[in-house]
Amino acid sequence: MSARACATGVAYLAKERAAAIEAVESASRVCKAVFKKLVTDETLTKKDKSPVTVADFSAQAVVNSIIEKHFPDDAIVGEEDAKDLRGDEGRALREKVVDLVNSTTKHPMSADEILRAIDRGQYAGGPTGRHWALDPIDGTKGFLRGEQFAVCLALIIDGKVRLGVVGCPNLPYNISKPDEERGVLAVAVEGQGAFQRKLGTDQSAETRISVSNVMETRDASFCESVEAAHASHSDNAKIAALLGISKQPVRMDSQCKYVAVARGDADIYLRLPTSNTYVEKIWDHAAGNVIMQEAGGRVSDIEGKELDFSIGRTLSANKGVVAAGAGIFDTVIAAVKTTLANKR
Numbered sequence: 001m002s003a004r005a006c007a008t009g010v011a012y013l014a015k016e017r018a019a020a021i022e023a024v025e026s027a028s029r030v031c032k033a034v035f036k037k038l039v040t041d042e043t044l045t046k047k048d049k050s051p052v053t054v055a056d057f058s059a060q061a062v063v064n065s066i067i068e069k070h071f072p073d074d075a076i077v078g079e080e081d082a083k084d085l086r087g088d089e090g091r092a093l094r095e096k097v098v099d100l101v102n103s104t105t106k107h108p109m110s111a112d113e114i115l116r117a118i119d120r121g122q123y124a125g126g127p128t129g130r131h132w133a134l135d136p137i138d139g140t141k142g143f144l145r146g147e148q149f150a151v152c153l154a155l156i157i158d159g160k161v162r163l164g165v166v167g168c169p170n171l172p173y174n175i176s177k178p179d180e181e182r183g184v185l186a187v188a189v190e191g192q193g194a195f196q197r198k199l200g201t202d203q204s205a206e207t208r209i210s211v212s213n214v215m216e217t218r219d220a221s222f223c224e225s226v227e228a229a230h231a232s233h234s235d236n237a238k239i240a241a242l243l244g245i246s247k248q249p250v251r252m253d254s255q256c257k258y259v260a261v262a263r264g265d266a267d268i269y270l271r272l273p274t275s276n277t278y279v280e281k282i283w284d285h286a287a288g289n290v291i292m293q294e295a296g297g298r299v300s301d302i303e304g305k306e307l308d309f310s311i312g313r314t315l316s317a318n319k320g321v322v323a324a325g326a327g328i329f330d331t332v333i334a335a336v337k338t339t340l341a342n343k344r
């Protein structure tokens with residue numbers, strides 16, 4: 001039991017952990033329902049993003065209402081807001097969201113309750129107190145392709161991520177058996193280790209996960225974004241060359257990348273900035289961050305600085321993200337610095 005276990009013997013954040021898992025499980029079901037109902041060959045060929053919009057709003061409504069049920073005083077930093085669902089202009093989308101939310105939950109919610117739940121996610125974040133960080137669907141492009149996406153929820157207390165849950169409905173439970181059942185839930189609480197279970201199972205099905213223990217970078221592999229606009233593939237290739245890496249990078253969308261590295265499917269998470277202007281959002285990294293660290297990995301920005309979740313809704317003190325096992329982390333950061341210095 002963690003050093004923070006309280007006198008009653010209940011583990012630190014046990015209630016929050018259970019509530020976060022309930023929320024991520026429910027939102028994962030919403031996303032799967034949207035995919036089944038709304039993602040068709042036609043939406044794909046027309047590159048119509050409306051299914052993901054419905055899923056974003058519906059999943060945020062479901063997660064926020066579950067958090068509110070368990071912790072009515074907690075603030076939430078959520079990616080979405082309900083502006084586009086209001087008024088006459090928002091009617092069509094609003095009706096779809098209301099239908100979806102109510103087709104997947106036991107307790108029907110009115111349109112007003114759903115909009116209010118979504119807008120609970122507008123908190124500004126900051127260095128004190130507790131707030132949740134939610135990405136209702138991370139990896140929207142992967143979602144639409146039927147590939148990797150994730151529902152990501154974290155709890156930040158006094159500026160540090162203490163709990164993270166990532167639901168990955170399309171991730172194989174065992175990466176070496178990609179044709180078997182898919183759907184993984186990864187969870188970590190500060191000081192208690194990182195775990196995975198199949199989505200839809202209970203805590204008794206959890207097994208501990210840890211990063212690979214690779215000691216030589218030439219034996220390692222990268223995990224990087226599918227989208228070259230989100231993380232520079234060309235810089236990653238230069239770093240790979242410097243590190244003697246010959247394995248092809250594993251590419252996938254979303255925070256599933258953190259889960260993949262946290263359980264040793266790949267060894268290095270690399271997200272090198274593609275522009276000087278993009279600022280990373282806390283909901284894109286909070287849950288993955290604590291899962292990686294609790295799996296024995298180290299996480300920093302491209303300069304080796306810890307990610308600072310205490311500033312607000314963004315990671316404005318950091319650029320890019322690098323994560324790897326402790327055995328190779330310093331070598332990876334040195335190669336990142338050299339590669340970026342040579343560009344200047």
Ligand SMILES: Nc1ncnc2c1ncn2[C@@H]1O[C@H](COP(=O)(O)O)[C@@H](O)[C@H]1OP(=O)(O)O
Nearest residue numbers: 138139225226227229230231253254274278284
């Ligand atoms: N230029 C960018 N650099 C880094 N991340 C980005 C950029 N543009 C969008 N993103 C974010 O990257 C995340 C997906 O990353 P990945 O490629 O790892 O799946 C999304 O949350 C997306 O945010 P948004 O939701 O605003 O589109």
Ligand SMILES: [Mg+2]
Nearest residue numbers: 135138139284
């Ligand atoms: Mg995201």
Ligand SMILES: [Mg+2]
Nearest residue numbers: 079135137138
């Ligand atoms: Mg999102």
Ligand SMILES: [Mg+2]
Nearest residue numbers: 079137138140
């Ligand atoms: Mg988005």
